[in-house]
Amino acid sequence: MSKRCEKSASKSTGRRNSGNEAFGRKKVIEALRLYNQALQSAPHLSPEFFLALGNRSAALRDLNKLKECAEDIDRVLEAQESSTIPTSTLERLRARRSEVLSQLHVKEEDDRATESAPQLFIGCNPSVPSLSKAVDIRFSKEKGRHLIANRKLAKGSVVIVEDPYAKVLLPHCALSHCHFCCRELPLNHLPCTTCIEEVNFCNEQCRDEALLKFHSIECGNVEKLNNIGLGYLAVRLVLCSDVDQLIEYDLASDRVKSMQRVFGSSPADVYSSSDFRSVASLESHDDDGETASNEEVELTAVKLTRFLRENGYFSSARCWPANISTKEQDVIVVRALVGLVRRLICNAHAVTKVVDSLPYTTDETESQEVLDRNEVYIASGLFPTTSLANHSCIPNLFSRYRFDTFF
Numbered sequence: 001m002s003k004r005c006e007k008s009a010s011k012s013t014g015r016r017n018s019g020n021e022a023f024g025r026k027k028v029i030e031a032l033r034l035y036n037q038a039l040q041s042a043p044h045l046s047p048e049f050f051l052a053l054g055n056r057s058a059a060l061r062d063l064n065k066l067k068e069c070a071e072d073i074d075r076v077l078e079a080q081e082s083s084t085i086p087t088s089t090l091e092r093l094r095a096r097r098s099e100v101l102s103q104l105h106v107k108e109e110d111d112r113a114t115e116s117a118p119q120l121f122i123g124c125n126p127s128v129p130s131l132s133k134a135v136d137i138r139f140s141k142e143k144g145r146h147l148i149a150n151r152k153l154a155k156g157s158v159v160i161v162e163d164p165y166a167k168v169l170l171p172h173c174a175l176s177h178c179h180f181c182c183r184e185l186p187l188n189h190l191p192c193t194t195c196i197e198e199v200n201f202c203n204e205q206c207r208d209e210a211l212l213k214f215h216s217i218e219c220g221n222v223e224k225l226n227n228i229g230l231g232y233l234a235v236r237l238v239l240c241s242d243v244d245q246l247i248e249y250d251l252a253s254d255r256v257k258s259m260q261r262v263f264g265s266s267p268a269d270v271y272s273s274s275d276f277r278s279v280a281s282l283e284s285h286d287d288d289g290e291t292a293s294n295e296e297v298e299l300t301a302v303k304l305t306r307f308l309r310e311n312g313y314f315s316s317a318r319c320w321p322a323n324i325s326t327k328e329q330d331v332i333v334v335r336a337l338v339g340l341v342r343r344l345i346c347n348a349h350a351v352t353k354v355v356d357s358l359p360y361t362t363d364e365t366e367s368q369e370v371l372d373r374n375e376v377y378i379a380s381g382l383f384p385t386t387s388l389a390n391h392s393c394i395p396n397l398f399s400r401y402r403f404d405t406f407f
């Protein structure tokens, strides 16, 4: 059975009851985990969905997460479907909301939203918005396309600030990070409306944008897609691209080959990180045999195109022109996926996050807590401007991420 069809009111009730039992034993974290499972299992907007939200609000209040608690209660009270909830439960939720709001004297700031983005050194290059004005894209026969400073740069100058063209959250972060924006999940996060996969979103906005842009096609198949590595990111790139551009910029055409390695090095080209032409122009090593065999990549592309067809990608909502036959659609997408996988092999970046690892003890230093800082991978993404910075054994660029923004 597809994981799209496995929502179950009775499963949700069972998990909510287990949550209530843990809550009664003052095991609030365990109760929160079980209420999240109840929410994930509940058919979207069913009475069980709202009851799970209501019970989760009690756990959030006990954890002193007052803002999140009030938000969960508002989700129940503001929904038209809440008329299916017993009046006594609604009254209890209203009382809890008043109690929590009276404690929220100072509105809690969302520090995630207020944290300022890094600023490019002396502003952005008008031809390459993700790049500092102090750096240009150039092309030479010896070096190919490359980045070069056009003035002296002080240590620590920020020369690239770039959002990815597309990104995919890594599976080990599914319970801790948003499937859409890759930020750490708040405690009152939401599951997908349709599937029971480990897919979570910060809030309604992230969930609805993900459904609109890609998740309605991927829904119920995220686990399978995760197993095909870069192929998943290639699918995401296709889903995040306009059909018109996929048709216009056939990645195997001579036109794209002539753009490759050069596009962006002339002041007449605007090299934008959200422009499919920037992706199309990335190095793919098609002719020098450095990447995986064509056969292997083509086979994956054919399977992924079949997957996209079976899951509604070619439906009218994507605006495929009526004069393009089903067979032609398949050919266009197979060629796009082959070209994208080859570009990803050379250009995909791992999005990392610096975390303080949990204190741990060793046999030798029994009670000594050791705090370490580690970079952990949270997503893989394609950053068209960052990809132009080539490797050097004596590097003069260092990378950091703020959420999924490279700088």
Ligand SMILES: [Zn+2]
Pocket (backbone or CB within 6 Å): 178, 179, 180, 181, 182, 183, 201, 202, 203, 206
């Ligand atoms: Zn999010």
Ligand SMILES: [Zn+2]
Pocket (backbone or CB within 6 Å): 192, 193, 194, 195, 196, 197, 199, 215, 218, 219, 220
């Ligand atoms: Zn889903």
